[in-house]
Amino acid sequence: MITLGHYLVVSGMLFSLGLAGVIARRNIIIVYMCLEMMLSAANLALVGFSRFHLVNGLPDYTAQSLVFFTITVAAAEVAVGLAIIVALFRSKQSVDVESVTKLQG
């Protein structure tokens, strides 16, 4: 039978995939997509918990409202992120992570 554990494991694996992608990939857009994946993995865990933790016989909707908020934030973040990437592309003509080393100490 499917237990909460299953959902959490899937969410964990998805999160790790996202993390691996962020670290491993050189193309900043792909990095961004993996970031979205990590966020949605978190949502999955939240929904899982809301379903298996019943309040008055119903799923715990505060968790789901939090998921709602994360989705909104993610959307805003993607918008701003991509704008930055565009500005970056204009100045550096490349989306490679290596080229972005302005902060070098």
Add this chain to the structure above:
Amino acid sequence: MPPLLFYLFALITLGFGFLVVTGRNPVTCALALAASFVGLAALFLSLDAYFIGVIQILVYAGAVMVLFLFIIMLLDIKTEEGKKLNLPAIVSGVLLAVLLTLQIAAVVGSTELARKTSQDTPLALTEAATKIGKAAALPTITNDLKAGTLPDAKLIGFTLFDQYGFHLQVIGLLLLVGTIGVVVLSKRERSAP
């Protein structure tokens, strides 16, 4: 929700997720990501979170993916053919991912909370109608509950506007700032830099 379907959707989500990470061509990655989100939405549905599932498809798969594709097309990013693999980064990424998965699996395995299945947490819809406090006053919710169906969207809407009204306004503001930011950032410099 038969376990088979769960494994199918999980496989879809993780498979396409893996494709996103390893894809050479950004467009294929974007599409793989969309597919992964659809799989994810299906998982939401299996958890009786219909509204969230729909929102997931609507916002993520729809809006965000389109935005990514639009940027990829706009900036005409070619596939990274032949760039030498940044071996240390890949190795450390994979290493870290494996380590994290093992850790989560160990944590999950060690708590008995995670062993609860949907059967032993049935949704007692009819009795809920009387016990949900202020929401009981709203006939629309109580009628559905009594009819044995889960008014998912209505309940979320009630929770949001009942308890988290202020938070909604903050999110609204955040979205506003986000859009203004995008406009400022992507405005082409009139005077040459």
Add this chain to the structure above:
Amino acid sequence: MHASIILLLPFFSALVILLGHRQLKGAAVLISVGSSIISFIACLALLAAADDKENTKLLLPFLDIGYLHANIDVLIDKQSRGMMFIVSFIGMLVHIFSLGYMKDDDAKPRFFGSLSLFMFSMTGIVLAGNLIMMFIFWELVGLSSYLLIGHWYQKASAAEACKKAFLTNRIGDFGFMIGILLLFGANGGSVNIEDLTTAFGPGGTLGIHAPGHSAGFTTAAALCIFLGAVGKSAQFPLHVWLPDAMEGPTPVSALIHAATMVAAGVYMLVRVRFLIEASPLAAEIIAGIGAVTALMAALMATQQNDIKRILAYSTLSQLGYMVMAVGAVAMSVQHGHELHGPNPGHPAMFHLYTHAFFKAMLFLGSGAIIYACHHEQDIWKMGGLRKHMPVTFYTFLIGTLALMGLPWITSGFYSKEAILGAAYDSGCSILFHSASLTALLTSFYMMRLVIVAFFGKSRTDSARHAKEVEVIMLLPLVILAVFSVFSAWKTFADTLQAYKPAHEEPHATVLFASIAAFLIGTGGAIYLYRGKDKDPINIKLFANKFYFDEIYAVIVRVCQDRLAWIVTALERVLVDGLVARLPTAIVARLGAATRMLQGGHLQGYTFLLGGGVIAVIYLVVFVLPRLGH
């Protein structure tokens, strides 16, 4: 009062010459010679006023803290009066001789200044009342011998010789100082010779029969002080500097390296004889080293060709004699029979007095010969000088006979016979046999020198044209020749309070041995060397001085220079490395590591972020529960 004149006059003359030698020009020479004559007269007055009470009179304060009284104080007793007479008399004669000898030398003021400095320091040693004052003048004598040997410093050999002399003396002084420190500590802070004599005497605290007497300490102190004498009197291990010291002008060799300075070691040993008599082991070692030096030097002398080298080795041999006498007398005292007689002088001092006269005479004679043969020193290039330089020849002959110990006539015979007597009743027969063998060799090589240099026909034209030196150089020769005959006679010996054996007739065997040695040695030399043009016997070992110079050179090179090179390298690597370079390297490495964190590449940041998350999870979930939080 006389003592202060004798001591301080040469010092002021040296100072005046040092400061004003450019203005004084010629006068510098007169000042130094004048001061030597005046100090000789003062010394005669000192001899005349022979009040027999021996007291240490303070002359000048030097170091006076608490119970330490290391001052310039003067001890006038029989021994110092006798020695003072020798030093000032021969000093005066050498001053007069070098007036002639150094006539055409351009650095005359520097020479006479150093001579005055030498007279000052030698007088200091003779009159010293305490060991620290003796040590002070010990080193000053070393300095003046450095200056005099290195007078012609342009010559590389002279420069090396003076450095070698000073360093060898310094090694001797190293031992001397340790001896003084030991005595200073043991004797409760006083190194006054009179206090030490009482301390080691019958009632004293350190004597051989004193309760707390530790044999080890006394032997150590005695041997350390003996090391000082070894350095100064060129005894066996540290003898290498004396032959090289011949680089200096001949009057220097006559005064310093024959009569006075090298005798200072013997004088000091006789001064501290209470210490030597307190330790039987030290007495034997001293006697042994003396005998070895005497025998070895005599062997070396037989094969030398340079006239001054022969005399240098003969001095070495005679000094070995005297040191052996000191050891022998100490051994005989330990065996119980006291030195009997009214004024029990010391055979070593007696031989020192007589030897000073005829050896100074021989050196001055050789100086006259070298001066006449235009600085030719090799005896095989001389020959037939008997006809050309009669006065020098006769005086030289008298000196040689005195050195060889012509029985009953020359002073050498009496003093050498006294030493043979001391060796004979020291209870160790080897000493007596080696002493008599040395006596034989002495007469052999001296007769060889006289025959080759004076008899036969002159081998080179410089010898042929040699003519007698001026009177000013002959005068000291004649005076010294007279003394080398009469210095052992009763009346003269008494005034010098030198040792005179109470029982007139020596042991029969001793008498027979010394006469036999004289005859065999002379006969052998005459037979071998009459009419020869080159050296018939040729023993490499003796000619090269037992290869000591080479051995010492290797020892110095390996032990000092090589070790210094290794130590420098080690010091630079270890000390400098550990204390200086290591910390700087560590700090630099740390700097580099922290810089990597701010490297600016995004992936580095995310990696660290992820690593941090995992570490936290690991800690919180796995470690803390087990630790019981």
Add this chain to the structure above:
Amino acid sequence: MSVLELIIALPLLAALAIWLGAPARAASLAATSINLILVLYTAVQYWGKTGLAFTYSRPILENPSLSFAVGADGISIILALLTTLVMLAAIWQIHDRPDIFYVSSLLIGGGALGAFLTTDIFFIYAFHELALIPTFLMIALHGRAEPAYRKAVAWKATIYLGVGSLVLLAGLVWLVLEFSGGSKLTFDLEALRSQARLNPLPDAKQAQIFFVLLLGFGSLVSLFPFHSWAAPAYATAPTPVAMLHSGVLKKFGLYGLIRIALPLLPHGAHVEWVQNALLLMLLGNILIMGLVTIHAKRLDDTLANSSVMHMGYIFLGIAAGTEIALKGAVILMFAHGISIALLFGLLGRMRNQLGTLEYNKLGGLASHAPAFTVLFAFGTFASIGLPGLTNFAGEVLIFLGNFTDFKAGVMTNLQWTVILALWGVVMSAVYMLRAYRSIFHGSPATGLFMIDPALSQRVPFIMLAATLLVTGCCPWLLLNLMKSAL
């Protein structure tokens, strides 16, 4: 207003005047010669007295009672005499050099005078630091070797002495805290000294504090393990700085030990582990540095290393701690200061005239420069401890001081160290005479030759040589100044 304050102030004022444009050579010569006369005046006044004299104190702070207090006893006057003599000689021998030479010499000398004549630990430390700074600057700016090496040497010296001063500061603060014990914190030496007499610290603590002070003062004085800054610094330092630092400033560490460490921590040096450590270190100084000096191929390396080696003897005197040894140590400090200053001064002149100081390139200089040879001979024979020159009096007192409580037959390791240290005397004779022989004796091989300095330039060196001779023949002149028991 005590005369000592004037002595300290004069050089600093002169430096200021030069900086403001006064003629450098005239001002500095005037200041130093007046200073010398003043110090001689104080010496005559102090003749035979004991305890502190000419004291005058200007309170500055109340709670940690801090006051600019001056006062001098025998030791300070002797060292002040050393400082003024070396300062006058160092400044006199400077010719056609930029003004910075004069200013730095005045600052170093003034700092040293301040350190020797004040009786307040704070100011002793402060003046020493003031004196150090110009040394580093001068080595870096006007050193002898090519710039890169010069700067490296300067850096090394700065860091070394900086760390040394820090360790010293830690030791001093610990000492002051130990003695003030929570009540009024005082830096005044006399107050601390009386407190030390009233309630002395336990031996173990005394040993620890003494060891920290020893490390601090030791590295300022190039004690063995911490000596590697000294040789290169003196070899490359310009002549006046080399003269002043090796002759005077290096004595500060020893003065500190005698003035601060010994009276306040009497048993500190006699605790087993501290004494053994000190003996090992000073043996390293004498024997190892002796061999290193023998190995040196250039005159400046030889002199620099030999000044490090001679510190071993002074530490030996301090290790013994008896009255004779300490007075010997002070005399040896005075003598070594004068002789090493004389040698470095002459070295500077040789370097200017000949350009090279390698032994194998020199030879036979005596025939052309007799006066220079005599002066160098004075320095050489003084530094190898020839009787009749002051070094010997100091050394013999130190050796005797170590043997005062010697019982026949039993040798403490202090006495064994003296025996080993005595071999150092032979080693110093070896390297100094080798240097003297290869430079002055022999025939002038390389055509390099020197002419005698003009009489006016010879005066500073004659003055130093005369001091060595006078105080060497009558060391009681110095001893009577140190009547007060140490």
